[in-house]
Amino acid sequence: MNGLTIILSLLVIASALGAVALRNLVHCALCLMGVFLGLAAIYLCLDAQFVGLVQILVYVGAVGILLVFAILLTRGGGAELSPFFSPSWAIGAGAAALLALIMVAAILKTDSLPAPDAGGAELPTLAQIGKRLMQEDVIVLEAMGLLLTAAAVGAIVLAMPEPPPKKEEEA
Amino acid sequence: MMDWIREFLGMLWKTVSDQPDPKAAFLPLIPEEWRSETSVLLSIAPLMMIFPALFALTTVVERKGLGRIQNRLGPNRVGPAGFLQFAADGLKTLTKEDIVPRAADQLVHFLAPLALVVPVFLTFSVLPFGRHLVPLDLESGLLFFFAIGAATELSVFMAGWASRNKYSLLGALRAVAQMVSYEIPLILSALTVVMATGTLSLPQIVDAQAAGNGEWLARWHVFTPWGFFGFALFLVAACAEANRAPFDLPEGESEIIAGYYLEYSGFKFALFFLGEYLGLFAACGLGITLFLGGWHAPLPILERWIPSYAWFFAKLAALIGLFIWVRGTLPRVRMDQLMNLAWKFMLPLALVNLLAVALWHFLPNPLARWAASSILLAGAYVGLGRALMPPSRIGKRVYRYAPQDSR
Amino acid sequence: MLGTGIIKGMVETARNFVGSYTDKERLTTVEYPEERIPAKENARQFPFLVFDGEDPQAGLRCVACQICEKECPPQCILIVKDTTKKPDYMGKMQFQPKVFDIDISVCMSCQICVEVCPFEAIKMDTEFELSRGDRFGGLLVNKTGLAKSNAHYRRIHPAEAAEVDSRLAAEKAKAEAKAKAAAAAAAPAPATADVSKK
Numbered sequence: 001m002n003g004l005t006i007i008l009s010l011l012v013i014a015s016a017l018g019a020v021a022l023r024n025l026v027h028c029a030l031c032l033m034g035v036f037l038g039l040a041a042i043y044l045c046l047d048a049q050f051v052g053l054v055q056i057l058v059y060v061g062a063v064g065i066l067l068v069f070a071i072l073l074t075r076g077g078g079a080e081l082s083p084f085f086s087p088s089w090a091i092g093a094g095a096a097a098l099l100a101l102i103m104v105a106a107i108l109k110t111d112s113l114p115a116p117d118a119g120g121a122e123l124p125t126l127a128q129i130g131k132r133l134m135q136e137d138v139i140v141l142e143a144m145g146l147l148l149t150a151a152a153v154g155a156i157v158l159a160m161p162e163p164p165p166k167k168e169e170e171a
Numbered sequence: 172m173m174d175w176i177r178e179f180l181g182m183l184w185k186t187v188s189d190q191p192d193p194k195a196a197f198l199p200l201i202p203e204e205w206r207s208e209t210s211v212l213l214s215i216a217p218l219m220m221i222f223p224a225l226f227a228l229t230t231v232v233e234r235k236g237l238g239r240i241q242n243r244l245g246p247n248r249v250g251p252a253g254f255l256q257f258a259a260d261g262l263k264t265l266t267k268e269d270i271v272p273r274a275a276d277q278l279v280h281f282l283a284p285l286a287l288v289v290p291v292f293l294t295f296s297v298l299p300f301g302r303h304l305v306p307l308d309l310e311s312g313l314l315f316f317f318a319i320g321a322a323t324e325l326s327v328f329m330a331g332w333a334s335r336n337k338y339s340l341l342g343a344l345r346a347v348a349q350m351v352s353y354e355i356p357l358i359l360s361a362l363t364v365v366m367a368t369g370t371l372s373l374p375q376i377v378d379a380q381a382a383g384n385g386e387w388l389a390r391w392h393v394f395t396p397w398g399f400f401g402f403a404l405f406l407v408a409a410c411a412e413a414n415r416a417p418f419d420l421p422e423g424e425s426e427i428i429a430g431y432y433l434e435y436s437g438f439k440f441a442l443f444f445l446g447e448y449l450g451l452f453a454a455c456g457l458g459i460t461l462f463l464g465g466w467h468a469p470l471p472i473l474e475r476w477i478p479s480y481a482w483f484f485a486k487l488a489a490l491i492g493l494f495i496w497v498r499g500t501l502p503r504v505r506m507d508q509l510m511n512l513a514w515k516f517m518l519p520l521a522l523v524n525l526l527a528v529a530l531w532h533f534l535p536n537p538l539a540r541w542a543a544s545s546i547l548l549a550g551a552y553v554g555l556g557r558a559l560m561p562p563s564r565i566g567k568r569v570y571r572y573a574p575q576d577s578r
Numbered sequence: 579m580l581g582t583g584i585i586k587g588m589v590e591t592a593r594n595f596v597g598s599y600t601d602k603e604r605l606t607t608v609e610y611p612e613e614r615i616p617a618k619e620n621a622r623q624f625p626f627l628v629f630d631g632e633d634p635q636a637g638l639r640c641v642a643c644q645i646c647e648k649e650c651p652p653q654c655i656l657i658v659k660d661t662t663k664k665p666d667y668m669g670k671m672q673f674q675p676k677v678f679d680i681d682i683s684v685c686m687s688c689q690i691c692v693e694v695c696p697f698e699a700i701k702m703d704t705e706f707e708l709s710r711g712d713r714f715g716g717l718l719v720n721k722t723g724l725a726k727s728n729a730h731y732r733r734i735h736p737a738e739a740a741e742v743d744s745r746l747a748a749e750k751a752k753a754e755a756k757a758k759a760a761a762a763a764a765a766p767a768p769a770t771a772d773v774s775k776k
Contacts, residue, residue, distance in 0.1 A: 053318040061321025239598045240591045500591040556580030
């Protein structure tokens with residue numbers, strides 16, 4: 001845990017708070033992308049190059065843009081005026097508490113990770129990651145690809161213009 | 172002090188004369204705790220100087236070239252033959268008033284140009300400019316390039332949305348749609364090289380294109396059928412990613428004034444301009460690295476006398492010239508044509524190209540490789556082109572009211 | 579074949595690019611302050627007042643009839659009539675303008691003043707480098723600035739000026755003939771009177 005990681009973590013936490021607390025949808029989306037970028041930076045700090053870069057490519061480059069597009073194409077980024085405190089807070093707080101409980105329990109039950117040897121254990125190379133993905137775990141990868149393709153096809157079907165009702169031919 | 176100056180000059184000389192590890196002698200003079208920072212600074216500084224300077228030069232050359240293409244003279248007033256025009260332009264943008272619309276989202280409006288220029292500069296850090304000139308030798312350099320490049324879309328959206336202007340927003344929507352669409356053929360065409368070389372590291376990709384022992388011609392990827400196709404696809408996609416004509420719809424001055432940077436003036440506008448050109452240079456640099464053999468000369472003999480970075484920049488200049496030429500030739504496409512080109516033509520071709528490179532990889536006989544991948548690609552190109560060509564609607568003119576037989 | 583149109587276009591622009599260096603005839607523009615295209619015969623910018631003879635003010639053809647002032651659509655002409663008559667270029671006693679101002683920031687170069695003038699006194703100039711430091715005073719041209727010689731008119735619009743000159747000469751000849759006839763008619767008259775007296 002060096003200084004840089006602490007700064008990045010604080011940034012991530014601040015952006016995450018912004019993402020849920022800000023009143024403007026577009027600001028929330030931008031804050032969310034700040035979270036993604038901060039996480040990617042933390043991954044890079046931890047020498048996890050592949051995960052960090054894929055995080056940027058997928059989350060900032062694709063998910064974030066998709067999010068922004070969705071906001072723009074629905075109601076625009078206009079500020080929404082609803083009371084800050086609402087009854088749904090209770091449900092949200094309950095769900096959050098439950099999740100926190102589960103996570104704390106899970107963390108307590110797992111053994112602590114072995115401390116990384118100083119330069120001892122080699123980090124997996126990109127080629128190893130690729131081999132693992134494309135050879136050993138290829139079934140999982142293909143299944144995910146199929147799922148995404150199905151989603152894309154479904155989206156296209158939904159977005160297809162409906163055929164106009166056929167008029168009776170004029171004789 | 173004399174040591175410092177001597178070693179600094181020695182470092183410069185080593186860089187210019189293409190010797191390995193130019194920083195090796197200079198860095199030990201720096202105190203231990205500053206060494207890594209100094210090393211980073213020494214790598215970044217040339218990038219920050221050379222590419223903006225190249226941008227300045229390109230603006231002049233582009234205007235002069237476009238002028239010549241249109242049978243005009245182009246700028247020729249400031250400095251010798253007009254080559255100091257960029258200084259006049261730069262001073263003008265620096266001294267202009269920075270106007271921020273009252274309704275704009277001040278913070279996002281301010282951040283947008285930075286969010287464009289910073290990632291664009293970052294993308295340069297993984298490109299190998301010369302034999303020993305790689306600022307950052309990442310194992311996943313190509314992935315880094317595309318990941319950072321994808322972040323620029325965000326800045327375009329930020330600029331368009333924060334300006335609170337309908338034209339800006341329309342421009343941003345167009346730009347983001349275009350960038351998302353063309354990123355797919357761009358990455359797929361770059362993927363062919365990864366498949367052929369088996370690495371994401373850009374210096375290793377360059378090494379894979381060096382001439383083998385005793386060969387007189389370098390093994391640039393563009394000299395293979397899939398490489399040629401991939402390079403063509405890459406250039407078109409890069410052109411669209413950089414929002415350059417004929418894909419400059421996001422700017423579209425005739426319909427949406429200037430698109431997403433409509434509400435920017437003064438130096439912020441200049442930053443957008445800079446970011447766009449630097450993005451183009453970075454894309455060209457990547458294209459050179461992937462397909463044109465990086466810093467390798469076409470004939471290995473030539474590398475003995477001409478330093479490696481000179482080859483890189485010569486190729487860069489040639490590609491920039493090509494882009495200027497294309498801009499001077501082709502009219503702007505329509506939005507539906509743009510999307511059709513990306514999704515119905517380039518994406519299938521890029522997928523076929525992946526198949527072609529797989530064939531190339533697995534067929535042992537060089538003749539069979541050439542024949543198989545060429546036939547596959549040419550067939551796909553011609554077939555797709557024929558299938559997508561809109562049927563000709565030009566026929567005999569039909570009148571609504573006049574009698575049909577009258578002329 | 580797909581893409582041939584693009585290549586054809588690229589070849590065309592390349593030909594332009596190279597041609598603009600080798601063939602000066604291709605360049606469609608001129609470098610304006612140093613090179614100039616000769617003005618076209620029918621070019622027109624803003625009106626000026628024609629004078630005959632040597633003295634720009636005394637020789638003005640304008641007789642301050644104020645027709646142009648009244649006809650001017652944007653109302654950019656201001657004329658103040660002089661109170662005394664002076665001989666005009668034909669020797670006739672006429673009024674002359676004391677003040678004749680044209681605000682060329684208002685003028686729309688419509689040439690209506692030229693068309694309505696019965697005395698061929700106002701014509702269109704081809705001068706176009708009229709930028710001034712002062713937007714209001716600088717663009718208000720007075721009588722001195724407006725007066726330009728007939729020679730100038732002949733130089734900028736040769737064909738039109740020749741026609742105008744011949745018409746004016748014919749008118750002058752006619753007037754002189756009339757005057758002579760009148761003089762001839764007047765000369766015997768006293769004689770007859772004398773005769774009648776006798």
